[in-house]
Amino acid sequence: MTELVEHGHLFIGGEWTEPLGTDTIRVVSPHTEQVIGSVPHASRADVDRAVAVARKAFDEGPWPRLSLDERIAVVTRIKDAIAVRHEELARSISSQNGSPYSWSVLAQALGAMMVYDSAIKVAAAYPYEERRQGALGPILVRREPVGVVAAVIPWNVPQFVAAAKLAPALLAGCAVILKPSPEAPLDSYILADIAREAGLPQGVLSVLPADREVSEYLVGHPGVDKVSFTGSVAAGRRVMEVASRNLTRVTLELGGKSAAVILPDADPAATVAGIVPAAWMNNGQACVAQTRILAPRSRYEEYADAFAAAAGALVVGDPLDPATQLGPLVAQRQQQRSLDYIRIGQEEGAKVLTGGGRPAGLERGWYVEPTLFGDVDNSMRIAREEIFGPVVCLIPYGDEEEAVRVANDSEFGLSGSVWTADVEHGVDFARRVRTGTFNVNTFSLDMLGPFGGYKNSGLGREFGPEGLSEYLEHKMIHLPAGA
Numbered sequence: 001m002t003e004l005v006e007h008g009h010l011f012i013g014g015e016w017t018e019p020l021g022t023d024t025i026r027v028v029s030p031h032t033e034q035v036i037g038s039v040p041h042a043s044r045a046d047v048d049r050a051v052a053v054a055r056k057a058f059d060e061g062p063w064p065r066l067s068l069d070e071r072i073a074v075v076t077r078i079k080d081a082i083a084v085r086h087e088e089l090a091r092s093i094s095s096q097n098g099s100p101y102s103w104s105v106l107a108q109a110l111g112a113m114m115v116y117d118s119a120i121k122v123a124a125a126y127p128y129e130e131r132r133q134g135a136l137g138p139i140l141v142r143r144e145p146v147g148v149v150a151a152v153i154p155w156n157v158p159q160f161v162a163a164a165k166l167a168p169a170l171l172a173g174c175a176v177i178l179k180p181s182p183e184a185p186l187d188s189y190i191l192a193d194i195a196r197e198a199g200l201p202q203g204v205l206s207v208l209p210a211d212r213e214v215s216e217y218l219v220g221h222p223g224v225d226k227v228s229f230t231g232s233v234a235a236g237r238r239v240m241e242v243a244s245r246n247l248t249r250v251t252l253e254l255g256g257k258s259a260a261v262i263l264p265d266a267d268p269a270a271t272v273a274g275i276v277p278a279a280w281m282n283n284g285q286a287c288v289a290q291t292r293i294l295a296p297r298s299r300y301e302e303y304a305d306a307f308a309a310a311a312g313a314l315v316v317g318d319p320l321d322p323a324t325q326l327g328p329l330v331a332q333r334q335q336q337r338s339l340d341y342i343r344i345g346q347e348e349g350a351k352v353l354t355g356g357g358r359p360a361g362l363e364r365g366w367y368v369e370p371t372l373f374g375d376v377d378n379s380m381r382i383a384r385e386e387i388f389g390p391v392v393c394l395i396p397y398g399d400e401e402e403a404v405r406v407a408n409d410s411e412f413g414l415s416g417s418v419w420t421a422d423v424e425h426g427v428d429f430a431r432r433v434r435t436g437t438f439n440v441n442t443f444s445l446d447m448l449g450p451f452g453g454y455k456n457s458g459l460g461r462e463f464g465p466e467g468l469s470e471y472l473e474h475k476m477i478h479l480p481a482g483a
Contacts, residue, residue: 004037005036005037006037006038006039007037007039007040008040009040010040010042010046010206010207010208011192011196011205011206011207012049012050012053012206013050013053013054013057013204013205013206014195014200014201014202014203014204014205014206015202019040019041019042020043020049021042021043024039024040024041025041025182025185025211026038027039027096027183028331030096030327030328030329030330030331030365030366031095031098031318031320031327031365032365033364033365033366036096039186039189039209041182042210042214043214046208047208047210047214047217047218047221048221050208051148051177051218051221051223051224052223053203053206054175054176054177054203054204054206054223055223057201057202057203058147058148058173058174058175061202061204062201063173063175063200063201063204064145064173064174065173068123068124068171071123071170071171072120072123072124072171074170074198074199075116075119075170075198076116076120077199078116078194078195078198079113079116079117081194081198082109082112082113082116082159082191082194083110085194086105086110086113087105087109089104089112089159089187089191090105090108091104091320092187092190093108093109093158093159093184093187094108094319094327095186095319095320096155096184096185096187096330097156097158097183097285097330098283098327098329098330099156099157099319100282100283100319100324100325100326100327101322102324102325103282107157107160108157108159108160109159111157111163112159112160112163113163115160115163115447115463116163116167117447118167118463119163119167119168119171119447119463119467119468120167120171121448122168122468123172123468125465126143126465126468127143128142128143128472129142129143134478137479137480138478138480138483139476139477139479141474142476143469143473143475144173144473144475145172145471145472146225146226146471146473147174147175147224147225147226148175148177148223148225149165149169149175149224149225149226149228149471150176150179150218150219150221150226150228151166151176151177151228152218152219152227152228152229152239153179153180153181153230154231155330156286156330156388157282157286158180158181158188159191161253162178162180162188162191164230164253164451164467165228166178168467169228170200170204171468172471174225174471175203175205176204177207177218178205178207178208179210179218180209181209182210182211183330184330189207191207192205192207212235216238216242219239219243219248220242220245220246222246224248225248226249226251226470227239227243227248227249228250228251228470229250229251229252229253230252230253230287231254232254232255233255233386233457236252236254239252251452251458251459251460251461251470252460253287253452253462254287254414254456254457254458255386255388255412255414255456255457256287256289256291256386256415257291257292257383257384257385257386257410257412258288258290258291258412258414258415258416258417259292259294259406259410259416259417259433260275260278260290260292260417260418260419261294261407261416261417261418261419261429261433262294262295262296262303262419263403263418263419263420263425264296264299265421265422266419266421267421268302268303268306270419270441271303271419272303272306272307272310273310274417274419274441274442275290275307275419276307276311276314277443278290278443279311279392280311280325280326280392283327283328283389284329284338284370284388284390284391284392285329285330285334285388285389287386287414287415287457288414288415288445289415290415290416290443291386291387291392291393292376292378292383292406292407292410293392293393293394293395294396294397294406295397296397296403297396297397297398300394300396303394304353304374304394307353307372307392307394308353308372308374309354311355311372312354312355314326316370317362326390327367328362328367329367329368330366331366332366334388335366335389337387337388337389338387338388338390338391339358341382341387341389341391342368342391344382345373345376345380345381345391348381348382349380350373350374350375350377350382351373351374351375352373352374353373353374353394354369354370354371354372355369355370355371356369357369368389368391369390370390370392371392372393372394373391373393373394374394375394376393376395377395378406378409380393383395384411400429404429404432404433407433407435408433410455412435412457413455413456414437414452414454414457414458415439416430416433416435416438416439417439417440417441417443418433418438418440419441420440423441426440426441427440434455435453435454436450436452436457436461437451437452448463449464450462450463450467451463451467
């Protein structure tokens with residue numbers, strides 16, 4: 001039985017503060033469908049208060065004026081505390097969004113720690129100031145913190161995405177207002193506690209759980225200098241629209257419909273073993289999931305059988321059970337969305353190779369079987385629209401030109417992979433696919449390199465020096481000749 005977690009305060013500027021509103025957010029377990037926690041729902045007045053203290057912290061406070069080494073010391077303490085409390089964070093996340101606990105330990109909690117660690121390495125080596133010989137004389141180019149950041153994070157990987165925004169923003173010297181999703185706000189209270197103990201100065205960090213209306217108010221607030229958002233394409237468009245009223249800088253990490261392309265010379269066993277966890281990762285609730293598997297027609301039946309068997313063997317159940325490989329979806333609406341797409345796929349003429357409904361014996365909880373569609377044409381809705389559930393398409397192709405064409409025939413461009421016996425040929429293939437991240441014979445996300453999307457998958461980059469640059473302004477100072 002999951003212990004009821006109730007919080008009565010908001011974390012504003014580093015202090016636990018009475019909310020100015022009276023609304024609350026009830027957190028519901030996707031496994032039991034029972035309430036497992038509650039937090040205050042931040043109001044517009046709470047946003048005003050958080051922005052005011054963030055503005056003061058940035059405009060007048062010590063944080064952006066500390067040395068880089070001093071900021072690194074604080075962020076290092078945050079990273080180290082996450083490592084110590086990673087099991088607590090993982091349990092909190094799995095309880096809220098249904099992520100399998102084993103996956104939450106690695107990707108949600110320890111993954112967040114790795115994000116902080118990588119950001120620290122990047123920040124330590126970053127050129128914040130450099131001299132150049134300009135066309136008219138010497139110049140000094142500076143990179144300075146952008147200001148107050150609104151970081152809006154989703155429910156599927158809350159700590160990982162929070163780290164992707166907080167780590168570079170804090171290291172750059174920004175003040176941050178973190179806006180967790182109403183489906184998964186509980187772990188953000190653990191993070192707030194960690195940040196407070198790490199010694200962040202007053203005003204530098206606030207945590208405001210809220211719904212879309214209050215989120216829009218935050219995004220459109222004239223006191224915010226930058227918005228960093230992760231979520232759906234539709235929500236990203238709205239964020240950009242609202243932020244544009246103040247010409248607020250925006251970074252968007254949005255959806256995906258990534259293709260895993262199997263070339264004819266690939267090793268079947270290694271390929272299936274590599275793609276399955278990447279296709280059904282986090283219950284299919286991952287923007288980078290490899291949800292379109294492209295198999296050569298010459299070996300299509302072989303791969304159809306192998307993927308159906310592997311997906312059908314995934315252990316579905318209680319997300320807090322360490323043996324579980326696929327848990328429930330975060331909410332009933334997400335369960336229904338997946339079931340609707342399964343119906344749509346069948347109506348379009350695709351064939352269910354495995355799954356296709358609710359798992360037997362799990363009448364309670366928002367579960368959907370790991371589902372694989374075969375005989376999928378890339379024009380079908382199930383191949384074009386992001387389902388965000390455990391529903392994957394197997395698409396046959398003829399020659400390699402067709403494989404490239406199908407991989408690129410998408411409004412998204414976030415991730416992808418190619419599987420082949422010839423790594424160099426795989427790299428050549430990767431160069432032809434218009435997507436922000438690509439893998440050859442593997443699936444990973446390296447936090448020392450840039451991550452982000454082409455096309456409707458987003459704007460800007462996270463991780464690496466490119467990600468840190470998103471939280472910096474560039475200034476040119478002209479110097480006199482001979483300086």
